[in-house]
Amino acid sequence: MEKPIIRIDKASKFYTGELGGIKDVSFQIDRGEITAVIGSSGSGKSTLLKCIYGTLALDSGIIYYDDLRVLGPDERLIPGHPNMKMVSQDFNLNIYATVYDNIGAMVSNRDLKYKGSAVTSVLEQLHISHLKSKRIIELSGGEQQRVAIARALVTNVDVLLLDEPFSQIDTLLKIQLRRDLKAIVKQRNINVILVSHDPLDGLSMSNQLVILDKGKVIQTGSPEEVYNNPRNIQVAKLLGQANIIEPEFAKFLNLVSENQLIIYPEWIQVSDSPNAFECRVVEINFQGRAEEVLIERNGLMLTMMHVDFGKIQIGDIIRIDIKKYIAL
Numbered sequence: 001m002e003k004p005i006i007r008i009d010k011a012s013k014f015y016t017g018e019l020g021g022i023k024d025v026s027f028q029i030d031r032g033e034i035t036a037v038i039g040s041s042g043s044g045k046s047t048l049l050k051c052i053y054g055t056l057a058l059d060s061g062i063i064y065y066d067d068l069r070v071l072g073p074d075e076r077l078i079p080g081h082p083n084m085k086m087v088s089q090d091f092n093l094n095i096y097a098t099v100y101d102n103i104g105a106m107v108s109n110r111d112l113k114y115k116g117s118a119v120t121s122v123l124e125q126l127h128i129s130h131l132k133s134k135r136i137i138e139l140s141g142g143e144q145q146r147v148a149i150a151r152a153l154v155t156n157v158d159v160l161l162l163d164e165p166f167s168q169i170d171t172l173l174k175i176q177l178r179r180d181l182k183a184i185v186k187q188r189n190i191n192v193i194l195v196s197h198d199p200l201d202g203l204s205m206s207n208q209l210v211i212l213d214k215g216k217v218i219q220t221g222s223p224e225e226v227y228n229n230p231r232n233i234q235v236a237k238l239l240g241q242a243n244i245i246e247p248e249f250a251k252f253l254n255l256v257s258e259n260q261l262i263i264y265p266e267w268i269q270v271s272d273s274p275n276a277f278e279c280r281v282v283e284i285n286f287q288g289r290a291e292e293v294l295i296e297r298n299g300l301m302l303t304m305m306h307v308d309f310g311k312i313q314i315g316d317i318i319r320i321d322i323k324k325y326i327a328l
């Protein structure tokens with residue numbers, strides 16, 4: 001089996017006099033993978049990314065890149081590793097230069113023909129060829145974000161670290177950029193580590209999810225594994241806005257459990273089955289693809305997703321079935 005490209009072993013970084021940082025973080029990344037570090041604001045995502053990149057020194061633990069220890073800022077003159085590139089939230093672009101020049105600045109002038117084709121190719125891959133001659137100052141935040149990623153990808157990068165890569169991009173472009181990045185990772189067999197507060201970024205494009213909470217890893221695994229087997233309530237709430245049912249309320253759903261239950265909204269369905277039971281519709285929020293419906297039974301509130309638009313109204317008594325649940 002191939003060795004992991006990144007290995008993080010009990011990495012900790014504390015900030016003086018503050019809570020925060022990361023504590024005893026361990027996980028590894030296999031070659032050609034997209035790893036998404038997901039967590040709420042302040043959970044330590046950016047800190048972890050900077051430690052992997054080598055611009056922030058660890059207080060304890062070790063991070064290996066390709067079996068070599070990643071050196072911290074005190075140990076290297078030029079921060080970071082030549083094969084790693086980080087796209088931070090401030091993009092670091094020369095705002096008065098053109099898109100072409102910003103990206104081209106990363107490629108040597110020794111072979112101008114190669115330089116031209118490398119820049120053209122990455123512009124095409126990220127669907128930004130039309131921006132080539134524009135100055136950065138003339139671009140939207142989302143366009144600048146894509147230029148910053150192109151700038152990293154034009155080099156022979158092996159590990160691309162992305163801090164909130166989709167934060168300024170609208171939904172349609174986000175879907176396109178996720179697809180583009182997945183294709184590039186596959187084609188070049190490189191590695192991407194992205195941090196995001198939006199679980200959909202991780203669920204939709206990563207091979208591995210790392211869930212951070214208060215600086216600690218609370219779960220790792222494939223998106224499917226983590227979503228379907230959340231280790232605790234925080235993970236379930238973060239990934240799928242799950243309904244959390246206390247054991248004493250389980251009987252109202254015709255379930256018996258000594259543990260808390262997790263039920264994702266899409267696991268609750270309107271049904272005529274003999275197991276179905278009655279609930280009252282309290283609220284309906286149209287969300288395009290589905291209606292988010294708040295229902296109530298014996299004081300227990302549940303959120304469900306409903307795609308049969310317009311069929312139920314507030315105040316209706318409907319019969320529902322729980323297709324699946326997880327007992328913690």
Ligand SMILES: Nc1ncnc2c1ncn2[C@@H]1O[C@H](COP(=O)(O)OP(=O)(O)OP(=O)(O)O)[C@@H](O)[C@H]1O
Pocket residue numbers: 015016018019020021039040041042043044045046047048197
């Ligand atoms: N230079 C610093 N000095 C002191 N505390 C810091 C420093 N940088 C970050 N922190 C604290 O460490 C914690 C984690 O910060 P970090 O930026 O890594 O979180 P994050 O998950 O990336 O957050 P966000 O999603 O808001 O960017 C926070 O509580 C933050 O206040």
